[in-house]
Structure formats: structure tokens, C-alpha cells
Amino acid sequence: MSGKMRAAQYNTTLNKVEINEIPIPEPGENDILIKNACASLCHSDLMLFWGHTAEKPPMEKVTIGHENAGTVAAIGKNVTGFKVGDPVGCLGCSYACYKCEGCRVHNLHCVEGTGRLHGFTTHGHFAEYSLSDYRNSMVLPAGMDLATTAPLFCAGITAYHSVKKCGLQEGDWIAIIGCGGLGHLAIQYAKALKLRVIGIDISDSQLESAKSLGSDLTFNSASTPGYEKEILSQTGGGVHAAVVLSASNAAYQGAPSVLRVNGILMVIGIPKENLSINALDILLGKYRIMGASSGTPQQMREPIEFSYEHGIKAHMTTFNDIGDIQKIIDLLESGKTAGRFGIVF
Structure with missing residues (x-):
């Protein structure tokens, strides 16, 4: 899929977020390309601005965010279990081996050192489209509201x-x-x-x-x-x-x-x-x-399905323009907010 999209990106030089027009990413062999319905901001995303991350982003500008929900727009050649149009969400860490002892605890502990955290060491989801490793993703139960589901993939599961x-x-x-x-x-x-x-x-x-x-x-x-x-x-x-x-x-x-x-x-x-x-x-x-944390892909389905079965939803305040991302950051940093904040695309 060719074309351009708007993305909220952390500028590592200026230590601030900015809105940039960037190419729509092409899925790699293990990727699903997600047309995002909603991306939500997590308090841990703010660690970028505080300098509290274990690793600096490997690029000058990284798209922020690790909570999202949307629909599959394209798939890589190795992808199984997903098709275009499926409603999906994903955990925050992609590209691990998903097999080693470390990955059985959290994919950031992958012994191969290939795990990448969305919004930190690989691009995240505050964009119209984003990528996720299919092994780190799941098809949602039919009828789940995508806007209120987005924060479940970190905040809810955690x-x-x-x-x-x-x-x-x-x-x-x-x-x-x-x-x-x-x-x-x-x-x-x-x-x-x-x-x-x-x-x-x-x-x-x-x-x-x-x-x-x-x-x-x-x-x-x-x-x-x-x-x-x-x-x-x-x-x-x-x-x-x-x-x-x-x-x-x-x-x-x-x-x-x-x-x-x-x-x-x-x-x-x-x-x-x-x-x-x-x-x-x-x-x-x-x-x-x-x-406790958001855990592993093997632990992902249970809390999502439990949420669906019990009608558990995030209380969401949403904005319709990605240019409002700084407002969301300011609200979250105030420490006086309830619920979650997101951008609806």
C-alpha cells in the first residue's frame, strides 16, 4: 500500500512530540498492517520525555504509542490466522522469537535481543496505519467497540x-x-x-x-x-x-x-x-x-475475552485530530484525569 499518512512522533533531539507526514509502512514477512481505528496514550509513553527508558529510540523520530485497535489492511507472507478486514489489537512488543525462556516471561527479555517495544524502539500506533508482528496480535471478538478496546491492550490486560x-x-x-x-x-x-x-x-x-x-x-x-x-x-x-x-x-x-x-x-x-x-x-x-504487566501473547486472549464477556470497557475521552496529541500528553501529565485518552482516526 503506497501513500502518505500523519503520525505523532517523538523527536529525540528536541525531546518533544511533533506531527509529521510519513509514508504508510509496508508490512514485513511477519507483519500485519493495521488501519487504526483508535490509538490511546499510556502513562508509560511519557517515560520518553523523562529519559527513563532503558534504550534510546534507534531513530531520530519514532511514532509514539503502544495501545491500539483497528482492522487488518494488509499482511506479510508468513502471516497466518489473519485476513484483510479482521478487527485486531496487539501487545506492545513485536519481533521477538516468542519461544525462549525470556519470552515466556515478557518478550522484552527475548534472548535473541530482537524484541522491539512499539513507540520506543520501533514505530508505534499514533498514526493512521501501523505495523505489528502477527505473533503479537489477535483477532477481536465480533462486535467489540474498537475505540474502547484500544487501551485494553496495555492498560486493560495489565x-x-x-x-x-x-x-x-x-x-x-x-x-x-x-x-x-x-x-x-x-x-x-x-x-x-x-x-x-x-x-x-x-x-x-x-x-x-x-x-x-x-x-x-x-x-x-x-x-x-x-x-x-x-x-x-x-x-x-x-x-x-x-x-x-x-x-x-x-x-x-x-x-x-x-x-x-x-x-x-x-x-x-x-x-x-x-x-x-x-x-x-x-x-x-x-x-x-x-x-504484573501486559505479559506475553499467550496471556493476551484471556483478559480481552473476559472484558468482552463481562462488558468491561475503558472510560475514554477521545479526540478526532492527531494534532491534539499534545493536549492529551498535558492532560495525562497533570495526574488529575480519570479514564483513558485517545485519538480516533
């Missing part, structure tokens, strides 16, 4: 894994710390799994959203002195797991105080500063630390 990996039983207590872009999805998954949910945030508006999604209790940790003791009282000793979805160091510092003995601290949010832990607490089993 939120699902963050709750499911805790291994809790029906009726157990889980604290969702940070009820915004990831948190509002985690609350929906936790309720669908029949857990009792406590929403914790510093934004009253996000806590209202948490209530509307079924949170059993909510607490503003900034304006409610002693909220930790109240949680311990209400839950009979503390929550069984606290999932930290906020990118705030303060959120991590407060999380252990609401856990019951040997509870799980689930690490999801990525703060600008490194975390500090009390080694003695871990040694003595006061609480355990785990982490």
Missing part, C-alpha cells in the same frame, strides 16, 4: 493480570490504589471476580468514579487522617492485596499500612524515583511483593 495474579478468593479484600486510567479498569475486573474492593486515591472525582464502578469502600488518602486504621478495622485486619496503579512514590509508601500480615503488594505503577522497601518486613513475611 489491570486484569494485576488483580488475577494476586490469587485471591471470592470475598477477599483488595485495595486499588490509584483509581484513574488503570485503576478504573482494575476495579471492574476485581468486581467481576467477586472480590471486595477498596478504592484509594487523592482525587475525589476519581473516588466517585470508583464508587460508580462498585467499590465497596473508598478513601481519600490525602484528606482522611487515619484512613489506614479504618481500613484495618473494616476488613478485619487489612486487605489481602494492595494493587498500586499510581505512579506516585507516596502511594507505595502507604500501601503496606493497609495490608494484612503476609498480604500482597502488587507493583504496577512506575514512579519517577526508585522504590524504597524495608527488607526486614519482607524477610519476616509482613507482606509479599509481586509485579
